[in-house]
Amino acid sequence: MGKIRDAERTRKKIVEAAREEFFEKGFNGTRVESIAKRAGVNKQLIYHYFKGKEELINETIADFISGVPAANLILPANPAQIASFRYKVNQEHLMDFLKFTAWEAIENLPPNPNGEDTRKRVLQSYVEDMRAKQEMGLVPKELDPALITLMMSSITIYPLLYGNVTRLITGLEPEDPAFQEKWTSFLNEISKRIFNMEHEED
Structure with a gap:
Protein backbone atom coordinates (compact mmCIF):
# COMPACT_ATOMS: atom_id res chain seq x y z
CA MET A 1 0.00 0.00 0.00
CA GLY A 2 2.89 2.35 0.74
CA LYS A 3 4.26 2.02 -2.80
CA ILE A 4 0.81 2.66 -4.26
CA ARG A 5 0.37 5.80 -2.17
CA ASP A 6 3.85 6.99 -3.14
CA ALA A 7 3.04 6.40 -6.81
CA GLU A 8 -0.22 8.33 -6.48
CA ARG A 9 1.55 11.22 -4.77
CA THR A 10 4.24 11.31 -7.46
CA ARG A 11 1.69 11.21 -10.25
CA LYS A 12 -0.28 14.01 -8.60
CA LYS A 13 2.88 16.09 -8.18
CA ILE A 14 3.67 15.65 -11.89
CA VAL A 15 0.16 16.63 -12.97
CA GLU A 16 0.21 19.74 -10.75
CA ALA A 17 3.59 20.79 -12.17
CA ALA A 18 2.36 20.10 -15.70
CA THR A 30 6.11 23.48 -22.36
CA ARG A 31 8.99 21.02 -22.12
CA VAL A 32 8.94 17.73 -20.24
CA GLU A 33 12.25 18.77 -18.70
CA SER A 34 10.58 21.87 -17.24
CA ILE A 35 7.74 19.81 -15.82
CA ALA A 36 10.24 17.42 -14.23
CA LYS A 37 12.20 20.30 -12.70
CA ARG A 38 9.06 21.94 -11.32
CA ALA A 39 7.82 18.62 -9.92
CA GLY A 40 11.23 17.80 -8.46
CA VAL A 41 11.43 14.45 -10.25
CA ASN A 42 13.59 12.80 -12.88
CA LYS A 43 12.44 13.32 -16.48
CA GLN A 44 12.40 9.56 -17.06
CA LEU A 45 9.96 9.15 -14.18
CA ILE A 46 7.43 11.26 -16.09
CA TYR A 47 7.68 8.84 -19.02
CA HIS A 48 7.07 6.02 -16.58
CA TYR A 49 3.64 7.48 -15.80
CA PHE A 50 2.79 9.20 -19.09
CA LYS A 51 3.58 8.40 -22.72
CA GLY A 52 4.32 12.02 -23.54
CA LYS A 53 3.03 15.56 -23.54
CA GLU A 54 -0.20 14.65 -25.34
CA GLU A 55 -1.25 12.21 -22.63
CA LEU A 56 -0.07 14.57 -19.93
CA ILE A 57 -2.10 17.55 -21.18
CA ASN A 58 -5.23 15.41 -21.39
CA GLU A 59 -4.67 14.17 -17.85
CA THR A 60 -3.90 17.69 -16.66
CA ILE A 61 -7.10 19.23 -18.03
CA ALA A 62 -9.25 16.32 -16.88
CA ASP A 63 -7.75 16.69 -13.39
CA PHE A 64 -8.28 20.46 -13.44
CA ILE A 65 -11.93 20.22 -14.49
CA SER A 66 -12.62 17.47 -11.95
CA GLY A 67 -11.30 19.83 -9.29
CA VAL A 68 -13.73 22.61 -10.22
CA PRO A 69 -16.59 22.59 -7.69
CA ALA A 70 -19.67 20.99 -9.26
CA ALA A 71 -21.76 24.05 -8.37
CA ASN A 72 -19.63 26.10 -10.76
CA LEU A 73 -20.65 23.90 -13.70
CA ILE A 74 -24.39 23.81 -12.97
CA LEU A 75 -26.12 26.64 -14.78
CA PRO A 76 -28.87 28.74 -13.17
CA ALA A 77 -32.48 27.73 -13.83
CA ASN A 78 -33.23 31.19 -15.19
CA PRO A 79 -31.46 31.57 -18.58
CA ALA A 80 -31.22 35.34 -18.04
CA GLN A 81 -28.76 34.66 -15.19
CA ILE A 82 -26.44 32.34 -17.10
CA ALA A 83 -24.14 34.97 -18.64
CA SER A 84 -23.41 36.77 -15.37
CA PHE A 85 -23.00 33.40 -13.62
CA ARG A 86 -20.47 32.14 -16.18
CA TYR A 87 -18.62 35.46 -16.13
CA LYS A 88 -18.26 35.24 -12.34
CA VAL A 89 -17.06 31.60 -12.47
CA ASN A 90 -14.57 32.42 -15.25
CA GLN A 91 -13.26 35.41 -13.34
CA GLU A 92 -12.94 33.72 -9.96
CA HIS A 93 -12.02 30.12 -10.82
CA LEU A 94 -10.96 29.58 -14.43
CA MET A 95 -8.57 32.39 -15.38
CA ASP A 96 -5.45 30.19 -15.54
CA PHE A 97 -7.24 27.69 -17.77
CA LEU A 98 -8.64 30.45 -19.98
CA LYS A 99 -5.12 31.77 -20.50
CA PHE A 100 -4.17 28.31 -21.73
CA THR A 101 -7.01 28.47 -24.28
CA ALA A 102 -5.51 31.73 -25.57
CA TRP A 103 -2.26 29.86 -26.20
CA GLU A 104 -4.27 27.24 -28.07
CA ALA A 105 -5.62 29.86 -30.45
CA ILE A 106 -2.15 30.69 -31.76
CA GLU A 107 -0.46 27.29 -31.59
CA ASN A 108 -0.36 24.57 -34.22
CA LEU A 109 -1.35 21.57 -32.11
CA PRO A 110 -1.42 17.82 -32.80
CA PRO A 111 -4.84 16.11 -32.69
CA ASN A 112 -6.57 16.17 -29.29
CA PRO A 113 -3.67 17.27 -27.10
CA ASN A 114 -5.84 19.50 -24.98
CA GLY A 115 -8.34 17.49 -23.01
CA GLU A 116 -10.86 17.86 -25.81
CA ASP A 117 -13.10 15.00 -24.69
CA THR A 118 -13.41 16.35 -21.14
CA ARG A 119 -14.03 19.90 -22.29
CA LYS A 120 -16.53 18.84 -24.92
CA ARG A 121 -18.61 17.06 -22.27
CA VAL A 122 -18.82 20.24 -20.20
CA LEU A 123 -19.63 22.53 -23.12
CA GLN A 124 -22.14 20.12 -24.64
CA SER A 125 -23.86 19.94 -21.26
CA TYR A 126 -24.37 23.71 -21.56
CA VAL A 127 -25.90 23.22 -25.01
CA GLU A 128 -28.22 20.52 -23.69
CA ASP A 129 -29.17 22.71 -20.74
CA MET A 130 -30.09 25.53 -23.14
CA ARG A 131 -32.05 23.10 -25.32
CA ALA A 132 -33.97 21.85 -22.27
CA LYS A 133 -34.78 25.43 -21.28
CA GLN A 134 -35.97 26.05 -24.83
CA GLU A 135 -38.32 23.08 -24.61
CA MET A 136 -39.64 24.52 -21.34
CA GLY A 137 -40.45 27.76 -23.13
CA LEU A 138 -37.72 29.77 -21.39
CA VAL A 139 -35.61 30.38 -24.51
CA PRO A 140 -36.92 31.73 -27.85
CA LYS A 141 -37.53 28.77 -30.14
CA GLU A 142 -35.93 30.45 -33.16
CA LEU A 143 -32.51 30.62 -31.47
CA ASP A 144 -30.00 27.77 -31.92
CA PRO A 145 -28.99 26.45 -28.44
CA ALA A 146 -25.43 25.77 -29.65
CA LEU A 147 -25.03 29.31 -30.95
CA ILE A 148 -26.44 30.78 -27.75
CA THR A 149 -23.86 28.75 -25.82
CA LEU A 150 -21.08 29.99 -28.10
CA MET A 151 -22.28 33.56 -27.57
CA MET A 152 -22.28 33.04 -23.79
CA SER A 153 -18.71 31.76 -23.95
CA SER A 154 -17.61 34.75 -26.03
CA ILE A 155 -19.08 37.52 -23.90
CA THR A 156 -18.01 35.96 -20.61
CA ILE A 157 -14.41 35.20 -21.65
CA TYR A 158 -13.25 37.86 -24.11
CA PRO A 159 -13.16 40.88 -21.72
CA LEU A 160 -11.14 38.82 -19.23
CA LEU A 161 -8.56 37.47 -21.67
CA TYR A 162 -8.09 40.58 -23.76
CA GLY A 163 -7.51 43.10 -21.02
CA ASN A 164 -5.79 45.60 -23.28
CA VAL A 165 -8.78 45.71 -25.63
CA THR A 166 -11.12 46.02 -22.65
CA ARG A 167 -9.07 48.95 -21.36
CA LEU A 168 -8.85 50.68 -24.75
CA ILE A 169 -12.62 50.46 -25.25
CA THR A 170 -13.90 51.11 -21.74
CA GLY A 171 -11.00 52.89 -20.03
CA LEU A 172 -11.11 50.22 -17.31
CA GLU A 173 -9.04 47.13 -16.56
CA PRO A 174 -10.84 43.73 -16.37
CA GLU A 175 -9.67 43.39 -12.74
CA ASP A 176 -11.19 46.75 -11.81
CA PRO A 177 -14.28 46.21 -9.59
CA ALA A 178 -15.94 49.12 -11.42
CA PHE A 179 -15.60 47.29 -14.74
CA GLN A 180 -16.74 43.99 -13.25
CA GLU A 181 -19.85 45.60 -11.83
CA LYS A 182 -20.67 47.40 -15.09
CA TRP A 183 -20.07 44.29 -17.21
CA THR A 184 -22.18 42.10 -14.92
CA SER A 185 -25.03 44.62 -15.11
CA PHE A 186 -24.66 44.75 -18.89
CA LEU A 187 -24.73 40.95 -19.16
CA ASN A 188 -27.89 40.83 -17.04
CA GLU A 189 -29.60 43.53 -19.09
CA ILE A 190 -28.73 41.95 -22.45
CA SER A 191 -29.79 38.52 -21.20
CA LYS A 192 -33.17 39.84 -20.01
CA ARG A 193 -33.79 41.19 -23.51
CA ILE A 194 -32.75 37.96 -25.21
CA PHE A 195 -34.72 35.69 -22.91
CA ASN A 196 -37.77 37.88 -22.32
CA MET A 197 -40.56 35.57 -23.44
CA GLU A 198 -43.43 37.90 -22.57
CA HIS A 199 -43.79 38.95 -26.21
CA GLU A 200 -44.50 35.38 -27.33
CA GLU A 201 -48.04 34.13 -27.61
CA ASP A 202 -49.15 31.20 -25.48
Whole structure:
Protein backbone atom coordinates (compact mmCIF):
# COMPACT_ATOMS: atom_id res chain seq x y z
CA MET A 1 0.00 0.00 0.00
CA GLY A 2 2.89 2.35 0.74
CA LYS A 3 4.26 2.02 -2.80
CA ILE A 4 0.81 2.66 -4.26
CA ARG A 5 0.37 5.80 -2.17
CA ASP A 6 3.85 6.99 -3.14
CA ALA A 7 3.04 6.40 -6.81
CA GLU A 8 -0.22 8.33 -6.48
CA ARG A 9 1.55 11.22 -4.77
CA THR A 10 4.24 11.31 -7.46
CA ARG A 11 1.69 11.21 -10.25
CA LYS A 12 -0.28 14.01 -8.60
CA LYS A 13 2.88 16.09 -8.18
CA ILE A 14 3.67 15.65 -11.89
CA VAL A 15 0.16 16.63 -12.97
CA GLU A 16 0.21 19.74 -10.75
CA ALA A 17 3.59 20.79 -12.17
CA ALA A 18 2.36 20.10 -15.70
CA ARG A 19 -0.70 22.28 -15.15
CA GLU A 20 1.44 25.20 -14.06
CA GLU A 21 3.73 24.78 -17.06
CA PHE A 22 0.98 24.28 -19.66
CA PHE A 23 -1.19 27.12 -18.38
CA GLU A 24 1.83 29.44 -18.18
CA LYS A 25 3.55 28.57 -21.46
CA GLY A 26 1.02 26.78 -23.65
CA PHE A 27 1.36 23.29 -25.09
CA ASN A 28 4.19 24.00 -27.53
CA GLY A 29 6.13 26.14 -25.06
CA THR A 30 6.11 23.48 -22.36
CA ARG A 31 8.99 21.02 -22.12
CA VAL A 32 8.94 17.73 -20.24
CA GLU A 33 12.25 18.77 -18.70
CA SER A 34 10.58 21.87 -17.24
CA ILE A 35 7.74 19.81 -15.82
CA ALA A 36 10.24 17.42 -14.23
CA LYS A 37 12.20 20.30 -12.70
CA ARG A 38 9.06 21.94 -11.32
CA ALA A 39 7.82 18.62 -9.92
CA GLY A 40 11.23 17.80 -8.46
CA VAL A 41 11.43 14.45 -10.25
CA ASN A 42 13.59 12.80 -12.88
CA LYS A 43 12.44 13.32 -16.48
CA GLN A 44 12.40 9.56 -17.06
CA LEU A 45 9.96 9.15 -14.18
CA ILE A 46 7.43 11.26 -16.09
CA TYR A 47 7.68 8.84 -19.02
CA HIS A 48 7.07 6.02 -16.58
CA TYR A 49 3.64 7.48 -15.80
CA PHE A 50 2.79 9.20 -19.09
CA LYS A 51 3.58 8.40 -22.72
CA GLY A 52 4.32 12.02 -23.54
CA LYS A 53 3.03 15.56 -23.54
CA GLU A 54 -0.20 14.65 -25.34
CA GLU A 55 -1.25 12.21 -22.63
CA LEU A 56 -0.07 14.57 -19.93
CA ILE A 57 -2.10 17.55 -21.18
CA ASN A 58 -5.23 15.41 -21.39
CA GLU A 59 -4.67 14.17 -17.85
CA THR A 60 -3.90 17.69 -16.66
CA ILE A 61 -7.10 19.23 -18.03
CA ALA A 62 -9.25 16.32 -16.88
CA ASP A 63 -7.75 16.69 -13.39
CA PHE A 64 -8.28 20.46 -13.44
CA ILE A 65 -11.93 20.22 -14.49
CA SER A 66 -12.62 17.47 -11.95
CA GLY A 67 -11.30 19.83 -9.29
CA VAL A 68 -13.73 22.61 -10.22
CA PRO A 69 -16.59 22.59 -7.69
CA ALA A 70 -19.67 20.99 -9.26
CA ALA A 71 -21.76 24.05 -8.37
CA ASN A 72 -19.63 26.10 -10.76
CA LEU A 73 -20.65 23.90 -13.70
CA ILE A 74 -24.39 23.81 -12.97
CA LEU A 75 -26.12 26.64 -14.78
CA PRO A 76 -28.87 28.74 -13.17
CA ALA A 77 -32.48 27.73 -13.83
CA ASN A 78 -33.23 31.19 -15.19
CA PRO A 79 -31.46 31.57 -18.58
CA ALA A 80 -31.22 35.34 -18.04
CA GLN A 81 -28.76 34.66 -15.19
CA ILE A 82 -26.44 32.34 -17.10
CA ALA A 83 -24.14 34.97 -18.64
CA SER A 84 -23.41 36.77 -15.37
CA PHE A 85 -23.00 33.40 -13.62
CA ARG A 86 -20.47 32.14 -16.18
CA TYR A 87 -18.62 35.46 -16.13
CA LYS A 88 -18.26 35.24 -12.34
CA VAL A 89 -17.06 31.60 -12.47
CA ASN A 90 -14.57 32.42 -15.25
CA GLN A 91 -13.26 35.41 -13.34
CA GLU A 92 -12.94 33.72 -9.96
CA HIS A 93 -12.02 30.12 -10.82
CA LEU A 94 -10.96 29.58 -14.43
CA MET A 95 -8.57 32.39 -15.38
CA ASP A 96 -5.45 30.19 -15.54
CA PHE A 97 -7.24 27.69 -17.77
CA LEU A 98 -8.64 30.45 -19.98
CA LYS A 99 -5.12 31.77 -20.50
CA PHE A 100 -4.17 28.31 -21.73
CA THR A 101 -7.01 28.47 -24.28
CA ALA A 102 -5.51 31.73 -25.57
CA TRP A 103 -2.26 29.86 -26.20
CA GLU A 104 -4.27 27.24 -28.07
CA ALA A 105 -5.62 29.86 -30.45
CA ILE A 106 -2.15 30.69 -31.76
CA GLU A 107 -0.46 27.29 -31.59
CA ASN A 108 -0.36 24.57 -34.22
CA LEU A 109 -1.35 21.57 -32.11
CA PRO A 110 -1.42 17.82 -32.80
CA PRO A 111 -4.84 16.11 -32.69
CA ASN A 112 -6.57 16.17 -29.29
CA PRO A 113 -3.67 17.27 -27.10
CA ASN A 114 -5.84 19.50 -24.98
CA GLY A 115 -8.34 17.49 -23.01
CA GLU A 116 -10.86 17.86 -25.81
CA ASP A 117 -13.10 15.00 -24.69
CA THR A 118 -13.41 16.35 -21.14
CA ARG A 119 -14.03 19.90 -22.29
CA LYS A 120 -16.53 18.84 -24.92
CA ARG A 121 -18.61 17.06 -22.27
CA VAL A 122 -18.82 20.24 -20.20
CA LEU A 123 -19.63 22.53 -23.12
CA GLN A 124 -22.14 20.12 -24.64
CA SER A 125 -23.86 19.94 -21.26
CA TYR A 126 -24.37 23.71 -21.56
CA VAL A 127 -25.90 23.22 -25.01
CA GLU A 128 -28.22 20.52 -23.69
CA ASP A 129 -29.17 22.71 -20.74
CA MET A 130 -30.09 25.53 -23.14
CA ARG A 131 -32.05 23.10 -25.32
CA ALA A 132 -33.97 21.85 -22.27
CA LYS A 133 -34.78 25.43 -21.28
CA GLN A 134 -35.97 26.05 -24.83
CA GLU A 135 -38.32 23.08 -24.61
CA MET A 136 -39.64 24.52 -21.34
CA GLY A 137 -40.45 27.76 -23.13
CA LEU A 138 -37.72 29.77 -21.39
CA VAL A 139 -35.61 30.38 -24.51
CA PRO A 140 -36.92 31.73 -27.85
CA LYS A 141 -37.53 28.77 -30.14
CA GLU A 142 -35.93 30.45 -33.16
CA LEU A 143 -32.51 30.62 -31.47
CA ASP A 144 -30.00 27.77 -31.92
CA PRO A 145 -28.99 26.45 -28.44
CA ALA A 146 -25.43 25.77 -29.65
CA LEU A 147 -25.03 29.31 -30.95
CA ILE A 148 -26.44 30.78 -27.75
CA THR A 149 -23.86 28.75 -25.82
CA LEU A 150 -21.08 29.99 -28.10
CA MET A 151 -22.28 33.56 -27.57
CA MET A 152 -22.28 33.04 -23.79
CA SER A 153 -18.71 31.76 -23.95
CA SER A 154 -17.61 34.75 -26.03
CA ILE A 155 -19.08 37.52 -23.90
CA THR A 156 -18.01 35.96 -20.61
CA ILE A 157 -14.41 35.20 -21.65
CA TYR A 158 -13.25 37.86 -24.11
CA PRO A 159 -13.16 40.88 -21.72
CA LEU A 160 -11.14 38.82 -19.23
CA LEU A 161 -8.56 37.47 -21.67
CA TYR A 162 -8.09 40.58 -23.76
CA GLY A 163 -7.51 43.10 -21.02
CA ASN A 164 -5.79 45.60 -23.28
CA VAL A 165 -8.78 45.71 -25.63
CA THR A 166 -11.12 46.02 -22.65
CA ARG A 167 -9.07 48.95 -21.36
CA LEU A 168 -8.85 50.68 -24.75
CA ILE A 169 -12.62 50.46 -25.25
CA THR A 170 -13.90 51.11 -21.74
CA GLY A 171 -11.00 52.89 -20.03
CA LEU A 172 -11.11 50.22 -17.31
CA GLU A 173 -9.04 47.13 -16.56
CA PRO A 174 -10.84 43.73 -16.37
CA GLU A 175 -9.67 43.39 -12.74
CA ASP A 176 -11.19 46.75 -11.81
CA PRO A 177 -14.28 46.21 -9.59
CA ALA A 178 -15.94 49.12 -11.42
CA PHE A 179 -15.60 47.29 -14.74
CA GLN A 180 -16.74 43.99 -13.25
CA GLU A 181 -19.85 45.60 -11.83
CA LYS A 182 -20.67 47.40 -15.09
CA TRP A 183 -20.07 44.29 -17.21
CA THR A 184 -22.18 42.10 -14.92
CA SER A 185 -25.03 44.62 -15.11
CA PHE A 186 -24.66 44.75 -18.89
CA LEU A 187 -24.73 40.95 -19.16
CA ASN A 188 -27.89 40.83 -17.04
CA GLU A 189 -29.60 43.53 -19.09
CA ILE A 190 -28.73 41.95 -22.45
CA SER A 191 -29.79 38.52 -21.20
CA LYS A 192 -33.17 39.84 -20.01
CA ARG A 193 -33.79 41.19 -23.51
CA ILE A 194 -32.75 37.96 -25.21
CA PHE A 195 -34.72 35.69 -22.91
CA ASN A 196 -37.77 37.88 -22.32
CA MET A 197 -40.56 35.57 -23.44
CA GLU A 198 -43.43 37.90 -22.57
CA HIS A 199 -43.79 38.95 -26.21
CA GLU A 200 -44.50 35.38 -27.33
CA GLU A 201 -48.04 34.13 -27.61
CA ASP A 202 -49.15 31.20 -25.48
